[in-house]
Amino acid sequence: MSAPDSPRTRTQRPRRHDPDRRERIVAACLDVIAEHGVAGTSHRRVAAAADVPLGSMTYHFDGMDELLREAFGSFARGAAAQFERRMAGARTPGEAVQAVTTLITHDVFATQRDLVLSHELYTLAARDPAYRTLTNDWMRRSRDALGRHFDPATCRVLDAFVEGMTIHRALDTEPHDDVDVLDAVRRLAQVP
Structure with missing residues (x-):
């Protein structure tokens, strides 16, 4: 042995x-x-x-909460950076309208994964102020990117429209026409 x-x-x-x-x-x-x-x-x-x-x-x-905050923070920063890149490419009011339209029709919630992650974050933020900090920073960055081209009141309306319209488009069972989104963004931005 x-x-x-x-x-x-x-x-x-x-x-x-x-x-x-x-x-x-x-x-x-x-x-x-x-x-x-x-x-x-x-x-x-x-x-x-x-x-x-x-x-x-x-x-x-330290625990699951820290991991979730880190993960959702990474996700929100990536989404905000994509928004900023799209808006930074616009040089004229018409290009800015087109950039917002493209954000809605192609960028935001481009995948089922992005849709699920966004809604999971929204749910946490609705319940826990620590996560609301992440969503508020995301919204601030989006509005700042829009602010390169639009006044503050228009930025708030457009940012809300981007969120709402992307949710509708992601969850609706009917086909969508991108021209409808473009027309709505033009009206909201008051750009012909």
């Missing part, structure tokens, strides 16, 4: 060098939320999706 290995004689596996682990966990969290909703998101599911040991979850995040 051989003696059990002492800690000194056991072969130790080299530590895995994984500098992007935290970011991978955040991205995996968004994937899990998109598939299972916030209610179905757990440390175990996120760890499996990120291909990390379960212990990595508590090493990198």
Whole structure:
């Protein structure tokens, strides 16, 4: 009978060098939320999706709330940056109207994943002021991007229209005509 290995004689596996682990966990969290909703998101599911040991979850995040805030913060910042890029490309009022139209018809909620993640974030923000900070920052960035081309009152109306129209288009079972959106944006922006 051989003696059990002492800690000194056991072969130790080299530590895995994984500098992007935290970011991978955040991205995996968004994937899990998109598939299972916030209610179905757990440390175990996120760890499996990120291909990390379960212990990595508590090493990198104090708890599920911190992970959710990080994940939704990343999602909101990405969506705001896309909005800013689209609006930055416009040089004239007509191009700004077209940019808003394209945001509605092609950019916002371009995928089912984006739709689900947005609505999961909205639901959290409706219940918890900590998440409202994320949505308010997202709205502020959107309005600032619109503000390059429109007055503040028009920016608020257009931002609300972008949100509302994209939700309707994403959830409606009837086909949509992009020309209708363009006409509505022109009316709201008062640009012929």
